[in-house]
Amino acid sequence: MxxxxxxxxxxxxxxxxxxxxxxxxxxxxxxxxxxxxxxxxxxxxxxxxxxxxxxxxxxxxxxxxxxxxREPAQHIAGEQEFHGLSFRVTPDVLIPRNETEMLVDELLAVTPRDGVVVDLGTGSGCIVVAAAVKRHDLRLQALECSSAALDVARSNARRHGVLDRVEFVEGDFSAPPEAWFGTAHTVVSNPPYVREAEWAALEPEVRDHDPRGALVAGEHGLEAYRVLIPQARLLLRPGGRLLLELGKGQAAEVRALAAAVGFASLQVKPDLNGIPRLLTAVLRSAP
Ligand SMILES: C[S@@+](CC[C@H](N)C(=O)[O-])C[C@H]1O[C@@H](n2cnc3c(N)ncnc32)[C@H](O)[C@@H]1O
The missing domain is CATH 1.10.8 (Helicase, Ruva Protein; domain 3)
Structure with a gap:
């Protein structure tokens, strides 16, 4: 040429x-x-x-x-913008989505000064890193089952100068570190929520390039919520907030899962396309 x-x-x-x-x-x-x-x-x-x-x-x-x-442009570029910051992305992490910025906005709005935030399923680290950059008073703890994803999350925290303020831990939703129990003012998660049967019909950019384990959550797309909502209850202080991203059509079921383990003041907020996307709930204080 x-x-x-x-x-x-x-x-x-x-x-x-x-x-x-x-x-x-x-x-x-x-x-x-x-x-x-x-x-x-x-x-x-x-x-x-x-x-x-x-x-x-x-x-x-x-x-x-x-x-x-059909390789995503973000993999070719090696990065994606999220909440006004540039994040490194690789095939080991979900490419951060615009709608997930709602979770960050909400956590910044509701978490009290000097609060503790736990992120379940941190992936590229986009939520905790953006929160740490915007709020210097917060202490952040992030759980993730993929060690390759955690490497990317740590590199993003380093890139934005907040590595010393985020504790990254490799582990499963079912067993967060016990040292975190009862410490969180806010628990946030964008968990896998795609139904098994939906996988094959996803766009090739997603199906062939995002990690399957970051997206698929059993037959009804609810498996991750079933595991992590009861754990979130253990992580939170009384009066603490749970913020969850929702898959399309899952609001009622996820709301019921949260109510069943003692969350109150349940609210669902739509994204810019009018899709119910964010569940917010408060852990009842002990009577
Ligand atoms: C939908 S991605 C979200 C990633 C990132 N928080 C974001 O919003 O872009 C879900 C993340 O949860 C992780 N994950 C899935 N199942 C898990 C489990 N059982 N325990 C811990 N992490 C899990 C995946 O590896 C993936 O990084």
Missing amino acids: TARAIGELLVAAESTLREAGLAEPRDEALYLLGLLLDRRRGQLLLQRAESVDRDVAERFHAWVRRRAN
């Missing part, structure tokens, strides 16, 4: 990505080339006649082929 003009590269990439079935091939081509050249979309559009080196053209071509094979 010889030196090529930016405009020429974009036209070829757009056509490859359209043929691969991507919904927004032009935006995707601009995003990938912008990332490679460290330029904004607007700059690229103004600089269409400029030539780039053969090396750059070849790398761009390779990235476009990967994207055409």
